[in-house]
Amino acid sequence: METLKMALVIFSALSLIYVSSFGCGKEGEDEISGTANRGFEQKVINIEAASVKTMDIDYAIDAIGSFLSNENVTITSEVTGKVKEIFADEGSPVKKGGVLLQIDDEKALLAVEKARSILEETRAAFEKLMAGARAERVEQMKTNLDKTRISLEKIEGDYKKQKESYESGSIDKGTFDKIESRYEIAKKKALTAEDGYRIAVSGPAKEDVGVAKAKVEKAMVNLKVSEKNLKDTRVYSPITGIVNSRMVSPGEHIKNGIKLFKIVQNDPLKLSFSIPETFAGEVKIGQNLVATVNVFPGEKFTGKVYFISPESDPSTRSLKVKARIGNRDNRLKQGFSAGIQLTTSTKKDAMVLP
Numbered sequence: 001m002e003t004l005k006m007a008l009v010i011f012s013a014l015s016l017i018y019v020s021s022f023g024c025g026k027e028g029e030d031e032i033s034g035t036a037n038r039g040f041e042q043k044v045i046n047i048e049a050a051s052v053k054t055m056d057i058d059y060a061i062d063a064i065g066s067f068l069s070n071e072n073v074t075i076t077s078e079v080t081g082k083v084k085e086i087f088a089d090e091g092s093p094v095k096k097g098g099v100l101l102q103i104d105d106e107k108a109l110l111a112v113e114k115a116r117s118i119l120e121e122t123r124a125a126f127e128k129l130m131a132g133a134r135a136e137r138v139e140q141m142k143t144n145l146d147k148t149r150i151s152l153e154k155i156e157g158d159y160k161k162q163k164e165s166y167e168s169g170s171i172d173k174g175t176f177d178k179i180e181s182r183y184e185i186a187k188k189k190a191l192t193a194e195d196g197y198r199i200a201v202s203g204p205a206k207e208d209v210g211v212a213k214a215k216v217e218k219a220m221v222n223l224k225v226s227e228k229n230l231k232d233t234r235v236y237s238p239i240t241g242i243v244n245s246r247m248v249s250p251g252e253h254i255k256n257g258i259k260l261f262k263i264v265q266n267d268p269l270k271l272s273f274s275i276p277e278t279f280a281g282e283v284k285i286g287q288n289l290v291a292t293v294n295v296f297p298g299e300k301f302t303g304k305v306y307f308i309s310p311e312s313d314p315s316t317r318s319l320k321v322k323a324r325i326g327n328r329d330n331r332l333k334q335g336f337s338a339g340i341q342l343t344t345s346t347k348k349d350a351m352v353l354p
Contacts, residue, residue, distance in 0.1 A: 054349040060341040061282065063321075065273025065291070067336045070324070071239050071265035076257055078232035079103060083252045088261070090246050094237040100261055101235040103254070108230040115226040119219035126212040141193070141200040148193040152186040159183040241265035242330075266334060267327045271303060273340055274318040282344040283308055289323055291338040301325050301332065305342070 081103040088100045159179050166176035245262040248254055271291055275283060287305040303325035312319055321342075325332070 103233040105233040115223040
């Protein structure tokens with residue numbers, strides 16, 4: 001920069017010397033030639049020297065784009081019923097989770113109460129099966145086990161006596177075989193009774209438990225569905241934004257799936273534009289840009305790039321780019337056209353003439 005300043009100074013000095021010399025030479029010629037050239041007027045050219053300044057220079061891509069809402073949601077009814085009350089109208093600002101509409105919930109409340117009653121009944125039946133029925137079954141199997149044991153003891157005593165008689169030759173083999181067969185049958189009955197008692201103590205029959213448990217689970221599902229239907233009689237906003245349109249009126253009977261509201265979120269706004277594919281390497285996520293709109297001349301709105309299309313449009317050889325721009329005061333509107341300057345690089349301390 002100092003070299004450039006020195007060059008300008010030298011250039012200015014030489015120019016002044018040249019002008020001075022030109023003037024002096026003309027005066028000498030007038031003296032020699034007398035009055036021949038006295039009508040000639042000399043003009044002196046003034047040259048001012050200026051210092052070179054330094055400043056940061058931004059290099060940017062110019063584009064034209066359009067503003068889009070950040071979110072645009074259509075809300076539909078999840079239940080059938082009559083619109084009882086509306087809490088938001090067109091143009092109303094709404095918060096996420098705010099109540100928009102109330103549908104008559106009388107039938108839904110009754111359905112919940114009925115579902116709870118059925119669930120209580122099925123749970124009671126299941127508990128009775130697991131407690132009362134088990135005790136009854138255990139008692140039955142215990143009585144049967146005691147009987148089979150008493151019978152086995154009696155038959156076993158007879159068997160031992162008959163065995164001694166057979167071994168001593170008092171009875172024949174056929175008579176002994178009969179008593180021995182009765183003894184084997186009695187032992188098997190006793191084992192079966194012991195198994196039955198053990199199973200009774202461990203719990204009721206698996207198939208009975210399965211049926212009772214399935215009834216409880218079904219009742220729980222019905223209750224959840226009823227509670228959801230009750231909750232859905234109150235319609236909430238899923239986003240923070242502004243009601244763009246309302247499609248129902250108080251007292252209107254609506255069905256499941258009917259459109260109720262459209263809500264737009266305009267803070268921030270999306271700014272969509274295209275750039276030539278030749279600039280693809282100069283655009284990055286998070287890059288700053290400045291937007292201007294004709295509605296607000298002289299004002300600049302800043303934002304950051306959040307989306308760069310992964311593909312180029314073959315018909316235009318351009319890339320779609322999107323940025324987000326804050327719009328807290330909601331002055332910018334969806335659909336506004338905007339001029340865009342997308343800063344690609346900055347040259348620090350560049351030398352410029354004033």
